[in-house]
């Protein structure tokens with residue numbers, strides 16, 4: 001909860017105004033029954049019309065005042081709650097940007113999405129309710145009793161006796177609700193996860209005829225959410241009638257005792273009506289309050305989930321400016337091993353090699369041998385579990401994530417952003433001119449294709465590049481990487497969807513650049529011109545040499561070569 005008030009502090013003035021205006025409403029509400037009692041006793045019973053007009057006019061003016069105060073209070077409360085939501089989302093987004101790849105893996109993407117959207121909305125609702133009703137309801141209950149005492153002490157005592165019982169019920173509701181709503185939010189995470197996976201892989205789902213399977217998977221998490229919501233609402237369903245029962249019993253007591261007082265002449269009609277008026281409004285306040293306590297439980301659960309993100313250390317801090325001279329691109333792995341978090345198996349084992357500036361390195365190996373993992377260690381996305389990686393002779397830990405300014409990765413799946421083709425190229429370097437963009441597109445063998453499009457470089461590509469082929473997406477990703485003028489370029493099987501001729505043209509263009517390049521592939525043809533080829537087998541180096549040397553000396557390499565020839569994998573040379 002502390003976090004909500006920390007954020008609300010920025011909007012302190014608006015919050016104070018919202019609360020002050022709420023207090024105006026509250027005062028009017030508290031005074032109304034007293035005035036009504038006066039109208040009854042001094043006006044109606046005494047048959048004095050002037051009193052009725054006088055207090056009637058006051059009542060009308062106060063009602064109008066409460067109306068204006070209510071609207072303006074709501075306006076300021078909305079200002080605060082929306083502002084807090086906006087700031088929280090911004091801060092969470094920035095904090096997540098600073099999470100290391102390991103931390104992102106630990107928090108699943110779906111939970112990050114729910115926390116940034118649904119949880120923030122819960123907190124906004126809570127804050128709004130707090131300023132408008134949550135504080136007002138208990139205040140009304142407290143001052144309503146005080147005012148009742150000014151009207152009729154015995155009747156006020158009956159009202160007072162009900163309060164502790166009601167508060168015990170409320171407290172139970174809050175404790176129970178907090179736990180239940182935490183579970184509800186977790187179920188929303190699960191739903192988001194299933195939807196996200198399904199939509200990302202919708203073609204796969206259709207191609208595998210897995211619609212029924214997916215529908216069942218969704219129904220299962222959906223039912224689980226419904227069940228948890230039902231449980232949470234069940235608490236509410238029980239509590240509301242209990243509150244009503246207690247208050248109605250108190251009301252019967254008031255009516256009965258009030259009637260006796262009227263009979264014996266120990267109270268005036270206006271007093272009794274006044275206390276009953278307070279009791280009725282208190283009943284409504286309790287109803288609203290118990291409903292809001294559920295919101296409080298839910299909002300608290302959400303605030304905790306938001307805090308979990310914001311309190312994480314910024315272990316991958318974003319550095320906005322290039323703060324150091326550009327690297328040359330000399331890389332050494334000194335007995336490097338690596339294990340993923342939450343796993344025990346060593347994925348890379350004792351890797352030891354040296355890459356000179358500007359060299360082209362092929363990384364070859366069977367699927368799962370650790371090629372992608374090796375690439376991810378170079379830009380410091382993951383930290384080695386043992387050994388050291390040196391960049392230009394300096395341990396990479398000392399350089400931190402600054403190394404990424406000069407190291408560019410083209411991931412296995414060419415990820416594109418919604419926007420134009422030019423936007424996607426310049427994403428790698430926002431200062432790129434049109435001519436420079438065309439130059440890198442030519443290097444990536446994409447320029448000719450772009451020129452056939454009606455809007456050429458301004459052509460909009462759908463979300464995640466849905467209107468481009470796999471090979472076009474890969475080439476656009478390569479163009480984006482080249483736009484960043486990297487000193488170290490990491491190609492993670494990024495030419496796998498290209499035909500042999502296009503692939504060799506792209507690789508030739510990259511070869512002409514003087515940047516150190518790692519080319520991960522399963523095809524020997526993609527790496528055979530490299531200065532060195534690292535042959536990985538189950539995370540260890542099984543061979544490290546040129547194509548010709550490996551072909552002569554390494555049996556694993558020879559087997560791969562012959563297998564690929566037999567299977568018709570293009571081996572031009």
Ligand SMILES: Nc1ncnc2c1ncn2[C@@H]1O[C@H](COP(=O)(O)OP(=O)(O)OP(=O)(O)O)[C@@H](O)[C@H]1O
Nearest residue numbers: 105340343347365366367368369370371372373374
């Ligand atoms: N994020 C991760 N968390 C835990 N284990 C992982 C993770 N990513 C990969 N692995 C495991 O590490 C091993 C090596 O994976 P990696 O992706 O590096 O292999 P690869 O050689 O690039 O495979 P491919 O050619 O199929 O892309 C695999 O056994 C995989 O299960």
